[in-house]
Amino acid sequence: MKKNPKLFSILITLLISAILGYVEIGVFKDYGWTLFLVIPFIIGFLPAFINGRLIQTTRRDSYQLSFATLGIVLVGLLVFAIEGLICILMSLPLIALVVWLGSYLGFKSNRGKWTNPTNTTIGLFLICLSSMSFDYTNEPKNLIPVRTTVIVNSNIENVWKNVVTFDKIDEPTDWIFKTGISYPTDATIKGTGVGAIRYCNFITGSFVEPITTWNEPNLLQFDVKEQPIPMNEFNPFWEIHPPHLDGYFKSYKGQFKLTKIGKNQTELEGTTWYKVDVTPEIYWKTWSNFIVHRIHKRVLNHIKITAEKSNTLQ
Numbered sequence: 263m264k265k266n267p268k269l270f271s272i273l274i275t276l277l278i279s280a281i282l283g284y285v286e287i288g289v290f291k292d293y294g295w296t297l298f299l300v301i302p303f304i305i306g307f308l309p310a311f312i313n314g315r316l317i318q319t320t321r322r323d324s325y326q327l328s329f330a331t332l333g334i335v336l337v338g339l340l341v342f343a344i345e346g347l348i349c350i351l352m353s354l355p356l357i358a359l360v361v362w363l364g365s366y367l368g369f370k371s372n373r374g375k376w377t378n379p380t381n382t383t384i385g386l387f388l389i390c391l392s393s394m395s396f397d398y399t400n401e402p403k404n405l406i407p408v409r410t411t412v413i414v415n416s417n418i419e420n421v422w423k424n425v426v427t428f429d430k431i432d433e434p435t436d437w438i439f440k441t442g443i444s445y446p447t448d449a450t451i452k453g454t455g456v457g458a459i460r461y462c463n464f465i466t467g468s469f470v471e472p473i474t475t476w477n478e479p480n481l482l483q484f485d486v487k488e489q490p491i492p493m494n495e496f497n498p499f500w501e502i503h504p505p506h507l508d509g510y511f512k513s514y515k516g517q518f519k520l521t522k523i524g525k526n527q528t529e530l531e532g533t534t535w536y537k538v539d540v541t542p543e544i545y546w547k548t549w550s551n552f553i554v555h556r557i558h559k560r561v562l563n564h565i566k567i568t569a570e571k572s573n574t575l576q
Contacts, residue, residue, distance in 0.1 A: 271312035272331050275305055279335060287344075293506050294541040302357040305332050306364025314372035321369050328365035332357070343502045346495030348441045356545050405514055405535040408551050410558035414530050416569040418522045421530055422479035424565045424572075425518045426460070427451050431564045438556050442494040446561055466490040469513065483517040510539045511550060530565060532558045 279301050286296045309331045310324035339345040414421050430448045439445045444466040451460045453473075460471040467490025475483035491507045513536045521529040534554050540546045 267313050267316035268309070268327055270316070271309040271327065272334065274312060275308040275331050276334065276338075278308065279305055287505065291505060293510060293539075298353060298356055298542065298545070299360055302332070302360035303364040305335060306361035306366075307368040308364075310365045310368030311371055314369060319369070319372075321366070324369040325362070325365050328361055328368070329358075332361050340497055340499055343497060343500040345504055346442075346497045346502055348443075348493065348496055349504070349506070352549055356542075405537060406547060406551070407533055407535050408554040408558070409531060409533045410555050410562060411529060411531045412559075412562040412566050413523075414528045414566045414569050415526060416528060416572075417526050418479045418520050418528045420572060421520055421528045421565065421569045422482075424569045425482060425520070425530070428561070428565060428568060431560060434560060436556055436560065438553060439560075442496050443553055444490060444493050445557060449561075460484055464490055466492070466494060471516070474515075475517070480520050481517065483515070485515045486513045489513055506540065512537050512539070528569075530562055532562055534558070 282296060282301050282304070286292055286294070286301075306328040309327040310319075313319055313327055314324065336350055339350060340347065426449075428449050431446065434440075434445055436445075444464045447463050447465060449460060449462045451458055451473075453459060455476045456473055458473045458476070460473060462469040462471060468488070469486055469490070470488040471484035472487055473482065473484050475481055489512070491503075492511045493507065495502055495504060495507065513534055516532070516534045519531040519533070521531070523529050534557075536550070536554065538546050538550050
C-alpha cells in the first residue's frame with residue numbers, strides 16, 4: 263500500500279468507521295456522541311495521520327484527503343440506504359467541524375514532537391469506548407419546552423373555538439416543510455372537556471391527545487398518547503426508514519394558553535414539551551426547537567387568520 267498511501271488510509275478509515283457505526287446504530291440502537299463526534303473525528307484524523315506517516319504531505323493535502331473520505335462515507339450512507347439526505351444535511355455543520363479538527367490533529371501529529379503516535383492511537387481507542395457508554399449515561403432526563411406566541415385581533419371566546427379544532431390549513435410555503443418534515447393539516451376532537459380526545463393531524467399521521475385540562479376559554483392542556491413519524495426521509499436511490507424516525511423525537515404533552523389583552527385582542531400561546539434522544543443534545547435541540555417553532559407558527563397563524571376573519575363577520 264506504500265505505492266498508494268492515500269487509498270490505504272481511506273480504506274482503513276472506512277473500515278473502522280463502518281464497524282463503529284454498525285455497533286452504535288445496529289447493536290446499541292443509539293444516535294449519539296460516537297456517531298456525531300467520534301466517527302467524524304476518526305474520518306478526519308486517520309487519513310491525515312496514516313498518509314502523513316507514509317509520505318511527506320501538506321496541511322492542505324491532509325484536509326483534502328479527510329474531506330474526500332467524508333464524502334465517500336456520506337455517499338455510502340445514501341447508496342446503502344442507511345440514511346437520508348435531509349438528516350445528513352442537518353448533521354453536516356457539526357460533522358464537518360469535527361472532521362476538520364481531526365484532520366488538523368492528524369497532520370500535526372506527524373509534524374511536531376508534542377504528540378506520540380502510539381499515545382494518540384490509545385487515546386482514540388479510549389475515546390471510542392468511553393463515548394459509547396456516554397451515550398447511555400447522558401440521555402436527556404428533562405422535557406424540553408418550546409413556546410410560541412401570536413397576537414390575535416379577536417375576542418378570546420372566538421379564538422378558543424378555533425383552538426379546540428381547526429379546518430384544513432393551506433399548503434405550506436415555509437421552506438422547512440419542503441424537505442419532508444411533517445407538518446399539521448387540521449385538528450378534530452371527540453368529546454368535550456377533560457377526557458376528550460383531540461387529533462392533531464399531520465401529513466405522516468395523527469397526534470392522539472387526551473385532554474387533561476379544559477378551562478374554557480383560557481387553557482387547553484393535553485398529553486400525547488400516540489404520534490406519527492416526524493418526517494418522510496428522502497433518499498435519491500431508495501425508499502428508506504432509518505431507525506431515528508421511531509421514538510428518537512418524542513412529544514409528551516402540549517397546551518394552548520389564551521390571555522385576554524383587550525376587548526377584541528387575545529394573546530395565544532402554544533407550548534410543546536418533548537425529548538430528543540439524539541446527542542449531542544445541545545446541537546440537535548437547536549434543530550428540533552426551530553422545527554417545533556415553525557410547526558407552532560403554522561397552526562397559530564392559521565388560528566389567527568380564521569378567528570380574525572370570523573370576528574369581522576359577527
